[in-house]
Amino acid sequence: MHEQGPRSIHDPIAESLYDLGSGHPARDLIQVPDLSAAEIAQITRLMRALADLRETEQAIMEASEKYMKLSRQDMRALHYLIIAKARGELVTPGMIAAFLKISAASTTKLLNRLERGGHVVRRLHPTDRRAFAIEITPETEASAKRTVGKQHAKRLHAAARLTGPERETVIRFLQDMAGEISITTADWAPN
Incomplete structure (x- = not known):
């Protein structure tokens, strides 16, 4: 704790x-x-x-x-951009909207805020001139990796200390628990 x-x-x-x-x-x-x-x-x-x-x-x-100095939504968007960059994939505003489950207008506000803060840049999409490609700035990427990313990566150490069968047990338990408490099975939850 x-x-x-x-x-x-x-x-x-x-x-x-x-x-x-x-x-x-x-x-x-x-x-x-x-x-x-x-x-x-x-x-x-x-x-x-x-x-x-x-x-x-x-x-x-x-x-x-x-x-x-960012919101949780901002941090999630930056994490998405870091992973996309590592995979060599271009990210559009629509992809960020779908990932965050927010509207196009909210995505525009988020990207405006991140751009003003020097966290992202918008460039013309190389193959679709009607779209933008969103990139995380090198400074923000380095800062996120040095702090939050490094801390989150430590979870790997705990998982690595388990044996293969222990990891399978934990995986099965967590998936089972997620299924048990899923909001999709709650009759009181709105659709």
Whole structure:
């Protein structure tokens, strides 16, 4: 768990958010399978570990946004541009709009903001003169790689320490959990 997180201060409520032991209020919210006390304790530790990971990722995003003086949407667009450049692919405003799931007008505002900040340049598309190709500036790319990219790349170290079968177990677990909590299966969620 990161040092700056909300749970660095003793908070018995926050500490018990993922405790599924008997008599815990969470049992009213979810159907807990018939498991032994040891299994419930282990699952509780697993849920806390996932919460710690989310908190750490959130802290990294907030710190990187503050450092780069950009919004989360801006950072996602820049990450997309870095990957496209590494792959040798041209990026159009429409591709950014589709990736970010935003309108053409919002994309124009985003690109105007990033261009004013010296983070991207627009060039005429080499094969379609009606379109622009968007490129990240070398300075922004270097800054993003040196800070945020370097921090995120450390996740690879944790994955590399696992054995092949352990990684397959983690992959299966994360995919299963994503499927279980997918908003597409929630009858209360808007379409």
